[in-house]
Amino acid sequence: MVVDQFYECLGARNWVFHDSLSLDRVEALLSETSDAASAEERLIDLYRDEEITQWWLSQIRKLDGMKHRWHQVERAREHYHAGQFDSCALHLIAVMDGFVNDFEPDVRKGLVSRDPEGMTVWDSIVGHHLGLTHVLKTFGKTFKKRIDHEVFDLFRHGIVHGSVVNFNNVVVATKAWNMLFAVADWSVATAKASKPVESKPSWGEVLSALERQKRYRQYKDDFQPSQIAAGDSGFDTDELVARTTQFLDAWQHGRWALVVPFMQPEGRGVSGRKAGAFQARELYQRYNLSSFQICTVSYTQASSAEVVADATVNGTKTRITFRMVLYTVDGFAGMPGEDGAEWRLAMSSPQQFFP
Template sequence: MSDKIEDNSSYKKLKQQFEGVDALRNILDFFPIPGLDPIEFEKALEPFVDLKKEFEIISKAPDRFNHHFAKRGWIAHESMNESLLFSCIELAEKGQIAEAEQKLIEYYSSDKMKWLKHQFKGLEVFRKRFSLINLAYDDTIAERYHACIPVLLMIIDGGVNDIDKITGFFAERTDVTAWDSIAAHSTGLATLKDIFNDTRAKTTEEVITMPYRHGILHGRDINYANKTVAAKCWAALFAVSDWARAVRDGKKVAPEPAPELTVEETLAQLHDSVKKYEQQKERRTFEQKLLELWKARIITIGLDIPEKGHHTDYKDYTPEQEAVRFIEYWSSNNYGAIAKQIHQFSKYNFKLSSEAGKVRKVFENKIILDYKIVQVKDTSASISEVILEVSFEHNDEQYAREITLRLIYQDKDGGMLINGETGGQWRFVENFFHVVGYSY
């Protein structure tokens, strides 16, 4: 594994593609191609020039961040907020390292994690620990640092143990590196592991600013409960989850070297990369504009939308329309359709037949009698809650229940869309089935 993250395979591949373009330009200076207009050729390469400048900044950023912050207990990782990464680097390189670190502390101890922590559900090892993650989050926001820090250290250790199958994060022989990874680079998690694993041989009442696992869990670092230590635990947990994804995706061991590409193949790949990058850039700009304009709707049931009706009575691509579809699927015993409505935090190991079977166990023999929409609340640009009152019959008994569908708006690839855009799919978080299925 290279000593620099910028030499990771994905970065290296793009770098080689840019070098291929530069080489082609040099060749054409000496050996012009008949019929090729050099002015038009240079114009066609303008996007490559701009992209190359951005790439050079982005590819070097993780190394620059780790240079300034790794020994302080922070590392760059894939899911890290890009604006935070660059602003901290900028401050550090101006000599304002304390101000930069304060930014990190504030970010990783704030309510921004309310949504960010849901990414842990995409990994089985953390999904089974999600109730503990939620408790640690609640304790962090409430500034109960004495409670959240030991729990976060245990989640990190146990999660790594489940992945490694032999040892946890803090064991000396545990390898937390992976191929083509930012978090799992040798300058990343391995550095944190060494720092957090420091031997704490005696009891101390001094305030610590590092999550020393042995000192905290063995009761030697008594004065550990502070915002800085909690924030570093959260940052480490996010980095560990990025390592876990790399392992899941088969990056624990580097693949065989790819064959050398011809200049033509290099240009074709670079063209595709530029096209994808430009599309992503346009999308980010568009999203930013939408977010600036977005406002939560104020919906009066019975006036703005019907209290009940067919899904065609509601505006397309709205959460309330999807909620009514859910009622219709329930009414027609369409368990597969309901299963498709459920938000999946990970596409891995998803089997529609299996999920439909789980839905069947909840809704089978429960005959929907009536429903009405009680409230629709847009809680963020991509998340809405629809509260339904439903009545149904089960074993000749009638029941009335209030259920809340928490819906998330996504594109076909699982990316977040903004309420008001068209073409997406609202999917609900399965957090209410127990109200319907297990109340008897």
């Protein structure tokens, strides 16, 4: 089994196989490497692929307690891709501690305060004996004195309390991402286990879902990449050009509540809108957009497109590039013309837009 092979190779190095990892990709990296160090390097490469991790993050963003800390997750991602690995790890430690603390309000225990054995989940891939509970023992290890040599594990206690001082490397930062996804899986499995068994979907619902899957597969098979540029016939009436213009106009005029619908799907309650507007302001207000001109929209793959625009930001003319994804109301990849499907930013943080 691929999961067992993964843990045989990487379990001792404190990596967790979480639900977002592709079995095919992991099987390939295990078969194409001869030792644990090489497999670890290949695994880290997966996390450094922004398109792959963007999809993983879209699956956990809507979790209650996670979406409220999404500005921290975005900041961690900015720092990770900028090579600021120590600050990335610190942001993610704070996110995990707070998320677990909020998960069970009656318990009110952060991640480091919990008994690792008490976080065992049986209906989840992270419940492997070398999975989350195993890694948490390293995560919570205490240090009585300063450690000056470089470490390659996520020692939460030593990092937060200043005992571990040399952890600014891609391995520690990536293990923080790895653990974030594992903790998210734990929360989902734990919540599922506490709920009564739901009734099975009706045949009509099953058939409807299967038909939708069939239509989406056909859409992907038939998709042909294309590009439309300023000055081309139909450019001004193109749906995504119009949608992108609305986003950039809201950014330019500081209408943060209007920026929220272009960010990734999440709850739309009143508190959600207010929190979203605050998050949008935090992300965008330091980038003063005073003018913009959309140059091209490239439909590069199904449900996804790349937008290139000339802009003036903080008084400097520059070129910005960002990806848009067509999302359904449930947060999955959508199809053109599908009810409720909207184009949204693949990455909400504007720092990723600049060369």
